[in-house]
Amino acid sequence: MEDWRRIDIDALDPESRLTDEQLRLVDTDLVSYDDVLLKSRQVKALLSKGNYSDSLRLALTNPPYHSDIEDTRLFNLSLVLEVLTSVKQAQMSNIVQALDIDQQDILVKYLYKAMSQSQSQIHSGILLAWFEKTIEITGLGPILRYMSDRRLV
Amino acid sequence: MSLQPKVFSFFDGAIQDHCFFGSNNQLLAITQDKDIKIYDASTQQLLQILSGHEAPITAIDVSAEGLIVSCSQDRNAIVWKPYINQQTGVLDFKKDLVLLRINRAAICCRWSPNGKKFAVGSGSKVVAICYYEEENDWWISKHIKKFIKSSVLSIDWHPNNVLIACGTANFHTYVFSTFIKSIDTRPSPSCWGVKLPFNTLCGDFVSSTGGWIHDVSFSPSGNVLGFVAHDSTITIVYPSEPNEPPISMVSVKTNYLPFKTIKFLSENELIVAGHNCFPILFTGNEENWSEQKSIDPAAKLNSKNQSGNKLLIGDEEETTTAINMFQQMDLRGKVVSKQSTKLSSTHQNTITSLKFFSKHQISTSGNDGKVVIFNI
Structure with missing residues (x-):
């Protein structure tokens, strides 16, 4: 009863692994670098007017998901980060409240992504404040959806 | 009828599954590791311990005729038939081993509504459809394995006794036909399909944010399908016609921990429960579903800013x-x-099983070792 349990029988079964293709549930639009570049100009315009709520919403709209366009994804991340770091702590809750539930999910994804990047570590205090305020409003759902969703930002 | 839930707490340790059976739901069967314990629900007396499995039991279910099926990590299912022992005058059980022919643990089992077949979902990427063959005095197991790419975690039967829905660990919910000539009458055409030979795929749905499908449920009419996944969402599907995309698919993103069970009360009401530790009533239609109330009087719904439990x-x-x-x-x-x-909730840990007790009552059991009857 004991010994055969230690054999990794799944390694011998070619069908035991699911491919990324099989795990990709919903087809997402391919977002190009230029799309994000265009978006970034609009976001910056909104930011300079002090319209944080709309600029965050725009930065979170239509994020690039595909894993083969890492530079585009990082570009969008830096855009989101730029908005997040320009907001004062007192305003955070109102801005999160103004987002719809899908955008809140995407925001949490970007917060996790940002925390995993070494270059954004200087902002960790701000990121944690955002995370705290967001979860206060949204509850635990977005964290679980961040973990289960295959569409990584 | 009092509004307070009735709590049974017999032993420490998690309960994988439970079921009430007998006349007036007098008897209660609870899994405890490799055994099933039978209690008298009114006197709370232990009547019987059914042992036969060699590994922990993963699910039990009772049929319309009062037969109990249990399935286990030992890759077998056992059908237990209650009878009154003539010599001793007490309740006893006749044990029938069912060879499922699977090479991984059995995970979930459900009787068809008429009690002629049962389905067992397993880790070997198959659903075993089992039925009794009189001439051989033997339970036959037929496999559904086309399309299924990973473990089958949950099963529910359509009221026509032919279709089953199964939720899997690769985030898909499938609807299959289990038509068996010798025992089934040909079902009337429905939104799921017209001709339904065994192993027909009638539906394949995913929740947009992924996650294991913990439980599936058909509505009483069978025309609506709901499932809960590990992304804390509830998805309700309204199929249109065979091979056509559904009329609508409502995905409710909740702010609770993931739900492990889902049950439709009517076409417009459903109950979910799981890692949040208390059952919640949701109501809705093709356009929108929203949470209504907590079934557990001791726990409140998450308000805008706070966790309810x-x-x-x-x-x-x-x-x-x-x-x-x-x-x-x-x-x-x-x-x-x-x-x-x-x-604050009645259950102190994850609710893993939710069943109907009567028309206005549900029973739940979970990892805290409690069985609770809630009034809806």
């Missing part, structure tokens, strides 16, 4: 703040913590 702190003044702790260490040389870890 809070830790109960023993006494306001005794809240163990750091200051308090150090003061106590200074005065008494030890910490007397009065902070309790009790949740």
Whole structure:
């Protein structure tokens, strides 16, 4: 009863692994670098007017998901980060409240992504404040959806 | 009828599954590791211990005729037929082993509504459809394995006794036909399909944010399908016609921990329960579904800003703040913590199984070792 349990029988079964293709549930639009570049100009315009709520919403709209366009994804991340770091702590809750539930999910994804990047570590205090305020409003759902969703930002 | 839930707590340790059976739901069967324990629900007396499995039992279910099926990690299912022993005059069970022909653990089992077949989902990427063959006095197991790419975690039967829905660990929910000529009458055409030979795929749905499908449920008419996944969402599907995309698919993103069970009360009402530790009623239609109320009177829904299921702190003044702790260490040389870890809800841990007890009552069991009957 004991010994055969230690054999990794799944390694011998070619069908035991699911491919990324099989795990990709919903087809997402391919977002190009230029799309994000265009978006970034609009976001910056909104930011300079002090319209944080709309600029965050725009930065979170239509994020690039595909894993083969890492530079585009990082570009969008830096855009989101730029908005997040320009907001004062007192305003955070109102801005999160103004987002719809899908955008809140995407925001949490970007917060996790940002925390995993070494270059954004200087902002960790701000990121944690955002995370705290967001979860206060949204509850635990977005964290679980961040973990289960295959569409990584 | 009192509004307070009725709580049964017989032993410590998780309960994988439970079911009430017998006349007036007098008897209660609970899994405890490799055994099933049968209790009298009114006197709470232990009547029988059914042993036969060699590994922990993963699910049990009772049929319309009162037969109990159990399935286990030992890759077998057992059908238990209750009878009154003539010599002793007490309740006894006849045991029938069912060879499922699977090479991984059996995970879930469900009787068809008429009790002629049962389905067992397993880790070997198949669903075993089992039925009794009179001439051989033997349970036959037929496999559905086309399309299924990973473990089958949950099963529910359509009221026509032919279609089953199964939720899998690769985030898909499938609807299959299990038509067996010798025992089934040909079902009338429905939104799921017209001709339904065995192993026909009638539907394949995913939740947009992924996650294991913990449970599936058909509505009483069978024309609506709901499922809960590990992304804390509830998805309700309204199929249109065979091979056509559904009329609508409502995905409700909740702010609770994931739900493990889902049951439709009517076409417009459903109950979910799971890691949040209390059952919640949702209502809705093709356009929108929303949470209505907590079935557990002791727990409240998440309001806008707070989690509804809070830790109960023993006494306001005794809240163990750091200051308090150090003061106590200074005065008494030890910490007397009065902070309790009790949740406000009736269940203290994940609810893993939810069943109908009567028309207006549900019974739940979970990892806290409790069986609770809630009034809806």
